[in-house]
Amino acid sequence: QVQLVESGGGLVQAGGSLRLSCATSGRTLSTYAMGWFRQAPGKEREFVATINWIGTMTSYADSVKGRFTISRDNAKKTAYLQMNSLKPEDTAVYYCAAAKTPMLPENDYAFEFWGQGTQVTVSS
Numbered sequence: 001q002v003q004l005v006e007s008g009g010g011l012v013q014a015g016g017s018l019r020l021s022c023a024t025s026g027r028t029l030s031t032y033a034m035g036w037f038r039q040a041p042g043k044e045r046e047f048v049a050t051i052n053w054i055g056t057m058t059s060y061a062d063s064v065k066g067r068f069t070i071s072r073d074n075a076k077k078t079a080y081l082q083m084n085s086l087k088p089e090d091t092a093v094y095y096c097a098a099a100k101t102p103m104l105p106e107n108d109y110a111f112e113f114w115g116q117g118t119q120v121t122v123s124s
């Protein structure tokens with residue numbers, strides 16, 4: 001059984017920062033790409049960022065480039081999303097996911113395992 005558990009969400013003012021964590025348990029996911037997605041009320045889930053299994057390659061949605069940084073620590077079995085210069089439009093439930101691929105997937109159908117999500121709310 002594989003579990004992904006997100007944490008670190010909350011309420012922050014525009015311009016602030018948050019760091020999301022995604023702790024994994026069960027099967028080792030060190031050979032999996034890890035991704036972050038988000039879903040705002042009334043909108044479809046959208047890609048945010050992804051990182052390859054060793055942490056040497058990353059990919060970001062245009063809307064978060066230069067503000068968000070994805071990283072991972074395989075020894076701690078945890079992935080992170082550092083979010084800076086937050087905007088009200090970043091408000092959403094953020095999900096982490098794992099995909100068994102050496103690539104950098106950006107489509108949610110490529111991801112096998114998902115967390116339950118953590119709420120991020122950015123006030124103006």
